Amino acid sequence: MSTAAVPPILLDPATIRARVERLLYDFLDDQEQGAPDLPELALFTGKLRAMLAAGGKRVRPVLCLVGWHSITDRTPPPAVWRVAASLELFHTFALIHDDIMDNSDTRRGQTTAHRALATQHAGRRDADSLGVNTAILLGNLAFGWSYELLHADDVTPAQNRRTRPLLNALRTEALVGQYLDLAAAGKPDADPHIAWRIIRYKTAKYTVERPLTLGATLASATDQQLNALSAYALPLGEAFQLRDDLLGIWGNPAETGKSTLDDLREGKHTVLYALALQRATIPQQRSLHRAFGQPHLTETDAEDIRSVLTASGARTTTEQMITDRREQALAALHTADFRPTGPIWLRHLAHTLTTRSGLSLTDTNEGTVGTGELPSRPDTPRAPTEKTSPGPGV
Incomplete structure (x- = not known):
C-alpha cells in the first residue's frame, strides 16, 4: 500500500459539503422530472432544498469520507458519496420529525419545516395542524428517498450488502434513542x-x-480497524452530545440557531441535569423542579436553573467529562494501523466536535474557538506546488 498521504483537498469539509449537496440537489431534480403529473411534489422538494441551503456542518458525510480515507489512499468511488448523501438526507428527515416532537420554532436560525409549511395555508383555521401533518409527510419522503439514493447503477450489489446492515442499525438505534x-x-x-x-x-x-x-x-477495513474506530467514535459522540447539552442552555442562539429555552421547556433529561439533582441542596432542588419542563418557562426561570447547574458543580463536571472522553477517543487511534490522513482528521475532528460555537471557550491545544464550523482543513503536509481536484460534481 502506498505511503503517500491523501491530498488534503479530498478531505476538505467544504468540498465534501459541496459535493454531497450537489448530489442531493441533482437527486431532488430527478424526482421532480420523474413525476411530471405531480406538480405538488415541488412543495416537498422545494422545502428539502431550503433546509439543505440553511446550512449545517454535514458531520455525518464528513465522517463517512474520513472513515474511507482512514483505511485506503484510493479516491472514493461514487458509492461512498451516495452513502454520505444518504446519511444527510436521513438526518434531514430526523430533524423534521424531531422539531415536530419538540414543538420547536427554529432550526439553524430558520423557521422549522412544520411552522413554515403552516404559513402556506395562512387563513385556514387548521393551518397549524396542516403544517404539522404536511411536515410528517415531508419527513417520510426524505426517509424513503435516503434509501432510494443507494439504488443506483454506481452502487454494486457487494457494496449494498456491506452497507445495508449498518444503515439499518443506524436507523433503528436513532429511533430507539x-x-x-x-x-x-x-x-x-x-x-x-x-x-x-x-x-x-x-x-x-x-x-x-x-x-x-x-x-x-466500504474501504474493506479489518475488524481491528473497525473496533478502533468504534472505540474512538463512542466517547467522542458522548462528548459531542454533552457539549450540545451545554449549548442548549448557555449557547448563543445567533450562532447555534436554537433557543436556549427549548431544552428547559421540554424538560430534556440530560447527564448535566441528573448531576445537578444529585448535588443540589433541597432549596436548589425545589427551584429546579418548579421551573424545569414548564412549557411557558421564562428567561428569569431559565437563569434560576442555570445558577443551580453552575453552583452545584454540574456544569464544571460536564466540561471535565467532555475533556476525558475526547482524550479517550484520541487514545483509541493508537490501537490499529490507519492511513496517515485519516488520523490527522480524526484528531482534528475530536477537538472541533467537542469545542463548538456558542460558548466562549479556549482550549490549550487548539486556541480560541471560533464559529464552530468544520474548518477548511487542518495543517497537513504537502508540496507547495501540488495541484488537486475535488472531483466531479462539486
Missing part, C-alpha cells in the same frame, strides 16, 4: 443511566460511529 428521549422528557431523575443511553443511541452511534465505520467498511 429518540423514543428514550421523548419518554424521559419532563421526568427529572438524578440517575443518569437513561440519559447516557439516550446519548449512546441518539448521538454517539448515529452521529459518529455508524457514519465513520460505514466509510471504513
Whole structure:
C-alpha cells in the first residue's frame, strides 16, 4: 500500500459539503422530472432544498469520507458519496420529525419545516395542524428517498450488502434513542443511566460511529480497524452530545440557531441535569423542579436553573467529562494501523466536535474557538506546488 498521504483537498469539509449537496440537489431534480403529473411534489422538494441551503456542518458525510480515507489512499468511488448523501438526507428527515416532537420554532436560525409549511395555508383555521401533518409527510419522503439514493447503477450489489446492515442499525438505534428521549422528557431523575443511553443511541452511534465505520467498511477495513474506530467514535459522540447539552442552555442562539429555552421547556433529561439533582441542596432542588419542563418557562426561570447547574458543580463536571472522553477517543487511534490522513482528521475532528460555537471557550491545544464550523482543513503536509481536484460534481 502506498505511503503517500491523501491530498488534503479530498478531505476538505467544504468540498465534501459541496459535493454531497450537489448530489442531493441533482437527486431532488430527478424526482421532480420523474413525476411530471405531480406538480405538488415541488412543495416537498422545494422545502428539502431550503433546509439543505440553511446550512449545517454535514458531520455525518464528513465522517463517512474520513472513515474511507482512514483505511485506503484510493479516491472514493461514487458509492461512498451516495452513502454520505444518504446519511444527510436521513438526518434531514430526523430533524423534521424531531422539531415536530419538540414543538420547536427554529432550526439553524430558520423557521422549522412544520411552522413554515403552516404559513402556506395562512387563513385556514387548521393551518397549524396542516403544517404539522404536511411536515410528517415531508419527513417520510426524505426517509424513503435516503434509501432510494443507494439504488443506483454506481452502487454494486457487494457494496449494498456491506452497507445495508449498518444503515439499518443506524436507523433503528436513532429511533430507539429518540423514543428514550421523548419518554424521559419532563421526568427529572438524578440517575443518569437513561440519559447516557439516550446519548449512546441518539448521538454517539448515529452521529459518529455508524457514519465513520460505514466509510471504513466500504474501504474493506479489518475488524481491528473497525473496533478502533468504534472505540474512538463512542466517547467522542458522548462528548459531542454533552457539549450540545451545554449549548442548549448557555449557547448563543445567533450562532447555534436554537433557543436556549427549548431544552428547559421540554424538560430534556440530560447527564448535566441528573448531576445537578444529585448535588443540589433541597432549596436548589425545589427551584429546579418548579421551573424545569414548564412549557411557558421564562428567561428569569431559565437563569434560576442555570445558577443551580453552575453552583452545584454540574456544569464544571460536564466540561471535565467532555475533556476525558475526547482524550479517550484520541487514545483509541493508537490501537490499529490507519492511513496517515485519516488520523490527522480524526484528531482534528475530536477537538472541533467537542469545542463548538456558542460558548466562549479556549482550549490549550487548539486556541480560541471560533464559529464552530468544520474548518477548511487542518495543517497537513504537502508540496507547495501540488495541484488537486475535488472531483466531479462539486
